Amino acid sequence: MRTSSDGDFVVSPVEAEKNGGNEKEAATTQAVQVAVNIRPLIAMERVQGCKDCITIVPGEPQVQIGHHSFTFDYVFGSIALPLDSIFDKCVKPLVEGLFHGYNATVLAYGQTGSGKTYTMGTGYTVRGNTEGVISQVMETIFNRVEMLRQEADFQLRVSFIEILKEEVHDLLDLNPSSAEYGYMGGTMGAAFGAGIKGLGNGKPPIQIRETISGGITLSGVTEVNVKSLEEMSACLERGSLCRATGSTNMNSQSSRSHAIFTITLEQRRKWDKLEDCGEEYLCAKLHLVDLAGSERAKRTGADGARFKEGVHINKGLLALGNVISALGDDKKRREGGHVPYRDSKLTRLLQDSLGGNSRTVMIACVSPADSNAEETLNTLKYANRARNIQNKPTVNRDPMAAEMQQMRQQLELMQAELLCVRAGGPSSTEVQVMKQKIVWLEASNMDLRKELVEARGQLESLAQTAVESQVERDKLKLKLEKLRAGKTFEELDEDADVQTEGLLQDYVTRIQELECELLQMQNSRFPSIGSLRPVSSQSSDSFEDSVSGIDFGGVNSDGSIFLTSGDSSCEAETVVVAKEWGRMTLQENLDKQLRELNIRLQQKEAEMKTFERFDPEYLRLQYERKLEELEEEKRSLQGERDRLIANLETLANAADQNVQIVQEVSMQKRKQLEPHTQSDHKRFSRYYGRKQLTAACLLTGLLQISVALSSPLLSLGADRLEKEAGEIV
Numbered sequence: 144m145r146t147s148s149d150g151d152f153v154v155s156p157v158e159a160e161k162n163g164g165n166e167k168e169a170a171t172t173q174a175v176q177v178a179v180n181i182r183p184l185i186a187m188e189r190v191q192g193c194k195d196c197i198t199i200v201p202g203e204p205q206v207q208i209g210h211h212s213f214t215f216d217y218v219f220g221s222i223a224l225p226l227d228s229i230f231d232k233c234v235k236p237l238v239e240g241l242f243h244g245y246n247a248t249v250l251a252y253g254q255t256g257s258g259k260t261y262t263m264g265t266g267y268t269v270r271g272n273t274e275g276v277i278s279q280v281m282e283t284i285f286n287r288v289e290m291l292r293q294e295a296d297f298q299l300r301v302s303f304i305e306i307l308k309e310e311v312h313d314l315l316d317l318n319p320s321s322a323e324y325g326y327m328g329g330t331m332g333a334a335f336g337a338g339i340k341g342l343g344n345g346k347p348p349i350q351i352r353e354t355i356s357g358g359i360t361l362s363g364v365t366e367v368n369v370k371s372l373e374e375m376s377a378c379l380e381r382g383s384l385c386r387a388t389g390s391t392n393m394n395s396q397s398s399r400s401h402a403i404f405t406i407t408l409e410q411r412r413k414w415d416k417l418e419d420c421g422e423e424y425l426c427a428k429l430h431l432v433d434l435a436g437s438e439r440a441k442r443t444g445a446d447g448a449r450f451k452e453g454v455h456i457n458k459g460l461l462a463l464g465n466v467i468s469a470l471g472d473d474k475k476r477r478e479g480g481h482v483p484y485r486d487s488k489l490t491r492l493l494q495d496s497l498g499g500n501s502r503t504v505m506i507a508c509v510s511p512a513d514s515n516a517e518e519t520l521n522t523l524k525y526a527n528r529a530r531n532i533q534n535k536p537t538v539n540r541d542p543m544a545a546e547m548q549q550m551r552q553q554l555e556l557m558q559a560e561l562l563c564v565r566a567g568g569p570s571s572t573e574v575q576v577m578k579q580k581i582v583w584l585e586a587s588n589m590d591l592r593k594e595l596v597e598a599r600g601q602l603e604s605l606a607q608t609a610v611e612s613q614v615e616r617d618k619l620k621l622k623l624e625k626l627r628a629g630k631t632f633e634e635l636d637e638d639a640d641v642q643t644e645g646l647l648q649d650y651v652t653r654i655q656e657l658e659c660e661l662l663q664m665q666n667s668r669f670p671s672i673g674s675l676r677p678v679s680s681q682s683s684d685s686f687e688d689s690v691s692g693i694d695f696g697g698v699n700s701d702g703s704i705f706l707t708s709g710d711s712s713c714e715a716e717t718v719v720v721a722k723e724w725g726r727m728t729l730q731e732n733l734d735k736q737l738r739e740l741n742i743r744l745q746q747k748e749a750e751m752k753t754f755e756r757f758d759p760e761y762l763r764l765q766y767e768r769k770l771e772e773l774e775e776e777k778r779s780l781q782g783e784r785d786r787l788i789a790n791l792e793t794l795a796n797a798a799d800q801n802v803q804i805v806q807e808v809s810m811q812k813r814k815q816l817e818p819h820t821q822s823d824h825k826r827f828s829r830y831y832g833r834k835q836l837t838a839a840c841l842l843t844g845l846l847q848i849s850v851a852l853s854s855p856l857l858s859l860g861a862d863r864l865e866k867e868a869g870e871i872v
């Protein structure tokens with residue numbers, strides 16, 4: 144992992160490979176970055192005639208000391224990168240990461256007097272050194288907060304502690320406990336020590352604790368909420384003044400403790416900006432660590448308290464070195480070897496920063512003086528090992544806060560829905576569901592409508608067939624009436640076209656009238672026919688039997704038919720009545736079918752209206768069932784029609800025989816009447832001729848009905864009968 148040109152962390156292919164090619168792991172594992180900061184020779188060193196013992200490879204982050212060569216992530220100072228670019232190159236990306244929820248640590252390490260405090264700016268005074276990393280961090284954070292104020296609410300807290308002789312001290316506690324008082328060696332301690340002495344506030348000492356998620360926290364530490372750069376700077380200055388410092392031969396103001404200035408950044412995304420990043424609550428910490436410098440008592444000249452401090456400092460740094468070694472050893476790490484974090488308070492506190500949930504940069508501060516060459520070499524070796532440490536920074540979300548946010552979002556959604564419902568509208572989700580349902584229902588409704596139109600078309604076609612049959616029936620009936628009235632076939636043909644047109648126009652009214660008429664005829668004139676009328680299911684045999692059992696009378700003066708028994712001279716009238724009866728039957732059947740079809744059509748329309756309210760799948764099934772029923776009925780009707788045609792054929796055969804009988808009778812009558820007077824003969828011939836004509840016309844009409852019902856067989860019979868009728872005329 145190295146920084147890209149714009150300062151963001153990137154994973155190098157080598158590191159990805161090191162992580163077993165696991166992209167996800169590679170993306171979340173980052174090595175500790177190490178920068179070497181070579182301060183210039185200070186006045187004291189110059190006075191001592193020290194020489195620069197560090198060589199820098201131009202353009203490369205490489206340093207050489209003696210015959211040792213080291214490569215780091217960055218090298219600052221001397222002819223390398225300018226010192227003031229440390230923040231931009233190393234620390235700024237960490238500050239950016241802080242706003243994305245990543246913990247970060249900047250750790251300054253080095254021998255005493257190597258420039259750690261100077262670099263970090265932990266010895267900050269508002270009027271003093273403002274060039275250190277911390278002051279730039281603070282400035283950058285507040286600039287960024289100002290920039291993002293529209294998107295999120297930020298809360299900043301700072302804490303400042305030092306670890307002195309394995310004790311954690313709160314540098315921001317205005318009322319330190321008596322236990323802490325004794326260690327107040329800094330400016331502040333000197334200033335306020337007398338006032339505080341013996342006035343312990345009973346506050347329990349700061350303790351290092353591990354959270355459930357494995358993070359390290361300090362219980363009992365003072366966290367100051369800061370709202371401005373000034374407030375934060377004041378905290379830094381206050382803590383810096385309280386920090387234990389002391390004068391040694393190596394550094395007139397040597398830090399006698401490890402100091403950790405921690406900035407905690409909490410951010411809550413504003414509701415309307417949540418979509419941008421998807422994170423509602425983030426909390427990250429930036430530890431700015433200024434370690435006490437390693438020292439050699441011989442060189443620092445420390446004795447007494449200073450010596451003891453030095454021992455503790457070195458002890459802590461040794462523990463840190465062991466942790467770095469353990470973490471930096473690939474083999475040990477793979478084997479899950481023990482990392483001695485608990486060996487010191489320093490390592491315990493830096494547990495997250497080294498090998499844990501943090502992005503970490505170590506700034507190894509070194510003196511270029513040849514007098515410090517041995518310590519510098521040790522520092523570089525130490526730093527070089529730290530480069531192998533792999534951290535696993537993760538975005539810090541507060542699970543409780545995330546859950547709270549989820550609930551808050553739900554609440555807001557429900558409130559919005561409630562408002563919407565109160566305003567009379569359904570919820571947005573419901574609207575979506577309803578819209579989809581409407582689209583689907585409209586499509587299925589359209590299909591059903593199409594099917595309905597087709598079904599109506601079929602029904603209309605059937606109705607049209609029935610109408611045509613009825614029209615044909617009317618025409619035949621009219622012809623029959625005209626023949627009865629004494630008109631010839633030629634006269635009938637002349638009138639046919641005009642009358643057909645008229646018949647079609649008056650179809651509906653005429654058919655009703657004719658039906659009534661026929662009914663009246665049945666009831667008043669031919670009561671016995673009622674007993675002969677076959678039902679549609681009656682067999683042709685029974686029908687034939689019924690017909691053969693009738694004795695027909697004759698024709699009344701008005702042309703109507705009457706019944707009598709045993710009069711052979713009226714057999715022609717029998718045929719006429721039989722044909723009339725057959726035609727009536729057919730007519731009635733057709734009427735019945737038409738009525739049934741109309742009823743079914745009405746039922747279907749009613750059903751369709753009902754079905755529109757139901758589930759489309761249910762409608763489809765219902766409709767399929769109905770279609771099957773219709774198909775079945777259609778087949779039944781076709782069977783019925785076939786049976787009727789067969790009946791008519793039988794009737795036609797019977798009529799054929801009757802015509803033959805009529806002819807024979809006619810011949811006999813003619814022979815008998817030959818001797819009578821011419822006038823009688825003419826009258827007699829005219830009378831029988833008219834009857835025969837009537838019979839022939841009826842036969843023709845009857846067979847035309849058959850033609851209308853698509854019976855090719857009867858069509859042939861019709862031609863023959865017509866021909867015969869012509870001969871009779």
Ligand SMILES: Nc1ncnc2c1ncn2[C@@H]1O[C@H](COP(=O)(O)OP(=O)(O)OP(=O)(O)O)[C@@H](O)[C@H]1O
Pocket residue numbers: 182183185226253254255256257258259260261262394396397398399434435436437508
């Ligand atoms: N980059 C620099 N330019 C000029 N002077 C520097 C630089 N870095 C450090 N110094 C000077 O070197 C001296 C030692 O610096 P500093 O106190 O920061 O060292 P230190 O590593 O913190 O020492 P200790 O561990 O004893 O606290 C100081 O006088 C400081 O002003």
